[in-house]
Amino acid sequence: MHPSATILRSGTPRLAFAALLVGNLALAFGPWLVRLADVGPVAAGFWRLALAIPFLLLLTRAAGQSFARPPAALLGVIALGGWFFAADLGAWHAGIRLTKLANATLFANVSSFFFAVYGFWIARRAPRPLQAGALLLAAVGAALLMGGSYEVSPRYLRGDLLCLAAGLLYTGYLIAIDRARETMAPLPLLTLATIAAAPPLLVATLLLGEAWWPGDWTPLVMLALGSQVLGQGLLVYAIGHLSPVVVGLGLLTQPAIAAAIGWLAYGELMTALDWVGALAIAAALVLVRLPKLAPAAP
DSSP, X not given: OOGGGSSBOTTOOTHHHHHHHHHHHHHTTHHHHHHHOSSOHHHHHHHHHHXXXXXXXXXXXXXXXXXXXXXXXXXXXXXXXXXXXXHHHHHHHHXXXXXXXXXXXXXXXXXXHHHHHHHHHHHTSOOOHHHHHHHHHHHHHHHHHHHTXXXXXXXXXXXXXXXXXXXXXXXXXXXXXXXXXXXXXXXXXXHXXXXXXXXXXXXXHHHHTOOOSOSOOHHHHXXXXXXXXXXXXXXXXXXXXXXXXXXXXXXXXXXXXXXXXXXXXXXXXXOHHHHHHHHHHHHHHHHHTSGGGSOOOO
């Protein structure tokens, strides 16, 4: 059985779930920083990765985690994951500027459900009633949370479709990372995936003719350190210790955080439905971590 088949993998550190939540907190600020950047959306994705690479190399060395010449097959999986990630960032960053922030966060997080479904597929079993209930509760919570600002119209349709495509591509990245984490430490893995993803984004930036050299580096540095180094770093670490079901539901905390960012940055008030949605997501995260949800020992 694949290691991801368990809800909490054997020897799970107590901080793994906290790392998942903190990582998602950092990632939730990404769309706001993309909008603040004075370069094109795809260029913002490139700088997010390029600026993060030196920090990831230093952290990998400081942590004593070695690259140790991964096998060719593993390098192929990492490269594929990096290409999925590059396509995800390009589509999502473009969509962020063509639709509402709430729409972009909601559509991009379809990866939550697909990654959870992947977890059940590799375990070769259907979700148990409480697992299915947790997924349904999280879906309802996300819909309620974004219900006040969710809008599908001709004005936003292109951006919505780009963000939806980004969510599907991000699922491919998560699956590749999940497979590679079976045998590779988190920091070398994230560093190699970041290196693989940066060149395609640079090529796309030049082909699209986007403005690529920033006048203000602050949003891009914050994007690199917050979203890529901290956010992705903690997420890749958590993926090695938590099942796709838990990680998928954890990703759904991002819409809740995005709503809070909208309230703080743009004065968008949280309605009663917003609070109900946030509580539903929190309840789903509690449900999925109950001991009953762990499959019986073989």
